[in-house]
Amino acid sequence: MTDGSSSSTNPFPPVPNADSAAAEVVRNYERARAILRGTQRLLRTLDFESLNEITLGNGRRADVLAIGRNGDIWIVEIKSSIADFRADQKWPEYRDYCDALLFAVAPDFPAEILPGDTGLILADAYAGDLVRPPPAHPLNAARRKALTLSIARTAAMRLLSQNDPGLAIE
Numbered sequence: 001m002t003d004g005s006s007s008s009t010n011p012f013p014p015v016p017n018a019d020s021a022a023a024e025v026v027r028n029y030e031r032a033r034a035i036l037r038g039t040q041r042l043l044r045t046l047d048f049e050s051l052n053e054i055t056l057g058n059g060r061r062a063d064v065l066a067i068g069r070n071g072d073i074w075i076v077e078i079k080s081s082i083a084d085f086r087a088d089q090k091w092p093e094y095r096d097y098c099d100a101l102l103f104a105v106a107p108d109f110p111a112e113i114l115p116g117d118t119g120l121i122l123a124d125a126y127a128g129d130l131v132r133p134p135p136a137h138p139l140n141a142a143r144r145k146a147l148t149l150s151i152a153r154t155a156a157m158r159l160l161s162q163n164d165p166g167l168a169i170e
Helices: 029-045 082-087 091-097 141-163
Strands: 048-055 061-068 073-078 100-105 119-123 128-132
Touching (some): 029 073, 061 141, 073 091
Parallel strands (some): 100 119
């Protein structure tokens, strides 16, 4: 797509760099897609099932939301470049919607610029590695229930739209 909007093949809309006169795009979509794939593969090996692009109760959209077998909820923020990290500072608002917050970046990303109070995943298109486990900050029961229902409903709607593309789903 050339209009800058998201689609089923490109879920990450461009993020302009406000400091650039040319307003260049700071997110590398192919790189972000590769990090997403490796991250979701890693989460699966850790017994977490995940969905990408999940809208939270505050209206923000998490790159990846994963739920573990025991009900733990993790949010993973994917960063494809230093500029992407610096341009998007919404991630602190995700903490109220997860038991643990992590960043996923490519292996050549300078991890030292990421907050130390988050987990860290290094990922490429084939695999991911949890190099810094996330500190836990448990959700309250009401928020956990609301998120769990939201995850289930989102997954069901996505599956239904895949099985019946002509069905309008809001």
